[in-house]
Amino acid sequence: MKRYVYILMAIAIGVFPLVVENTFYIYLAQTVAFTSIAVIGLNILLGLSGQMSLGQAGFYAVGAYASAILATNYGWPLYAAIPFALIVSGIAGTLVGLVALRTRGLYLAMATLAFGFIVEILSQRWVDLTGGTMGLMGVPTLDFGNFRMGPIYFFWVAGFTWLFVQIGSDYVFSSRWGRSLLAIKDSESFAQTVGLNVPIWRTGVFVLSAVLTGLAGTFFAHQNGFISSDAFSIQLSIALLVAVVIGGLGRSYGPVLGTLILLAIDEGTASLHDVSLMIYGGILLFVLLGFPEGAIGLVRKLMPSILSRALMAVPSSPAAAPLEEVFSQNRRRESVGLSIEAISKSYSGILAAQNVNLSVAPGTIHALIGPNGAGKSTVINVIAGLYGADSGRIRLGETYLTKLPAHKRARLGLARTFQNLQLIGSLPVLDNVLLGMERNVPRAGGFWRWLVDTNHERIARGQAMSILQFLGIEELAGHYPADLSYGHRKLVELARAVAQQPKVMLLDEPVAGINTHEVKEIGEAILKLRELGITVLLVEHNMDFVMRISDHITVLDYGLVIADGDPAEVRANPKVIEAYLGVEEETT
Amino acid sequence: MLDTYLQILVSGLAMGAIYTLTAKGLFIAHLATHKLNFGQGDFLMVGAFLSMSLIIAGIPVLLAALLVLIALGLLGWGLERLVIRPLDRFGISGGSTYSWILTTAGVALILQNIAELVWGKSSHYSPPLFSEGRDNVIEIAGINMFVEEILVIGFAAVVVAFFYYMLFRTRWGRAVYTVAFNPEAAMLLGINVRRTVVLVFVLASLLAGISGILVGPLITIHPHIGLMFTIKALAVAAIGGFSNPLGILIGGVLFGVAEAFSNYYDSAFGDLYPLIFVLVFLVFRPSGLFSEAQADVR
Structure with a gap:
């Protein structure tokens, strides 16, 4: 087309x-x-x-x-x-x-x-x-x-x-x-x-x-x-901004339409040279306050729907690819462990993590728990690379990550979800999942495929659909994050992390603030991830959930590791009981 | 030689005081709302022109200043009410997060155009506020200084002191900081957030007005001086990191003095060096003189 x-x-x-x-x-x-x-x-x-x-x-x-x-x-x-x-x-x-x-x-x-x-x-x-x-x-x-x-x-x-x-x-x-x-x-x-x-x-x-x-x-x-x-005065900079705003900011055809309109206005008002600044200022106010989507937004509203559908062919919901195809790479790969060696981190004098050692065995679900302020999120952020550690080392499989920036760690197979959800509001769910796949989609010839094919991302979209299906939310593919329930948004984040085909996944409070039914769904999804060979490190306050799905638990308090072992051991550990008793009311 | 340096220093301090006042307006608005007026310099220009016309018309300086401040206060109120607050209803979906930059700049263009129509495109000289003539000098420690400049520095210092008093010692100042911290929490504490925000923009525009009244006799004014003041005030506020009032005071004074000396040594491009310096400074200290960089982690 x-x-x-x-x-x-x-x-x-x-x-x-x-x-x-x-x-x-x-x-x-x-x-x-x-x-x-x-x-x-x-x-x-x-x-x-x-x-x-x-x-x-x-x-x-x-x-x-x-x-x-x-x-x-x-x-x-x-x-x-x-x-x-x-x-x-x-x-x-x-x-x-x-x-x-x-x-x-x-x-x-x-x-x-x-x-x-x-x-x-x-x-x-x-x-x-x-x-x-x-x-x-x-x-x-x-x-x-x-x-x-x-x-x-x-x-x-x-x-x-x-x-x-x-x-x-x-x-x-x-x-x-x-x-x-x-x-x-x-x-x-x-x-x-x-x-x-x-x-x-x-x-x-x-x-x-x-x-x-x-x-x-x-x-x-x-x-x-x-x-x-x-x-070349500031007026030119403003004129270019006026053009982009009239046309429709962030729309591919906004610029040409906006330039056309602006120059037409310029020519039409050439005799009103004395008030040209006022006209520019007036247009900025009129468009931004009245029609923030610009001319393209108006054209879209007015265009007959058949024409707009033909012109802006949005690929329909793609058929899901078989899951095997999506995870074929994972299957072939050995599971990989994660180890944190003597990590310390302080914020202006307050030690949030002191000499934390943590060893996540390959292919297991490992939980990191502790009362509020114990340093769990700090540890997750240090592993992901959003905070730098003051000392200590982080190893993914055989690779040391300590010196690498966050995006390189992600490329090595570290995916994470956020405690406060991070979904891109201007993109539908499926595209949010696609964001996780960027590293794995072949790039060669992308432009030519796009030019000749209305649905040039067919393969990637199919795979993304299949991941949504895997998590039981395929019907949400076309919705925008803001329209979803909190639990569904959590699942979408999980889907995006899965799409990265990670070796290790860091989940920051995956079930906080969602209902019992959804907790169960997410729990099942995490167990399925383990079946696929993905190693999981999660931070969570919901003890039933943690005890049910974890293979191994590490307990932090005041930045120190106070216990480490399988769920039964940790539950029986007097230090853990002590750490939790004092804060029972607060954590509920 | 020393005389010359001291005279340049005083001129620099006078302009620095003006930049500081203008930048305070940007700072307070940004503190409370994370938005500010990109036409701050144009508000200053309007203040300078209004005060010039009123004084020339024979109205006593104090009354003229009062009238200018009333006009600027109304402008600030209108700005918040008509072109900043209405953007909230679009949320994140409409336009860009920074629409306010363009709407306030749009108002600035309209003001420039009105000034062109009323006062013409040429440069004007404003009569002095405090002394009898523009070139009235006073001898301090054997050195001739412009009376006007000395008094501008003194007056600006008083306004800055009053500003600090308002911000740190009054209920209103605490309300501003509460709104800055979290508007919803502020609302729950019984603070009238909308009124605080409106007041902040009124105050910002009053500061531009005072700057305009003070700067009129020191420079030549024309309808397009605003942009230069906006840029310099932004630069000064950036040195202070938009968060540290003391940094802005230091930044403003340093900027004014640096500019005066730089103009003395290179009359053609002197005004560019301090600006370029601030840009380079921002690369190395992106959050200003005193503030620590904060990681964007949620």
């Missing part, structure tokens, strides 16, 4: 300048095409990865100036100047991305605002290089030496480049890439525990958005043969 849409768009781009002979419209269409590219970059940055940038004009200026200066002052041909300008934009993106890595939300907005401001000042005042407000004259235009046909050629290049970028954006939005970015946006600690290298992803997105924005800047530089610093 989408192949035909793309072919139609390509034909439209090819025919447009031949049918529309009015050069003014061709000029506008050029501007829509290359501005959309910058807006797509911002849409991926803000809409998918959730990183706010108020300084996109900076990247635009860097791309425009790099290409214009090289071509004008140094006589570089455009086919060399433009790619080089993209590299320069990418470098600028990396630098800002490094600041972005260390900061979040508000700080990031501030840092990017400052970046845009700095570039604006430099382009105004570094007159020797940029020509300042007087501008650079005689910048070569992209017309392939043909003055009369130049605008048409320019439109074709810009138009096809846009189409190419748009297809790339569609791919990102409907594949594992977009899913991973949404996961990082929602919760970074969660993203790490499914094996995503968060810093690389976040910087990578910044670089991508900088390069796309710089690309738009190079088109701008070679459109008119003249650029001046006036074009």
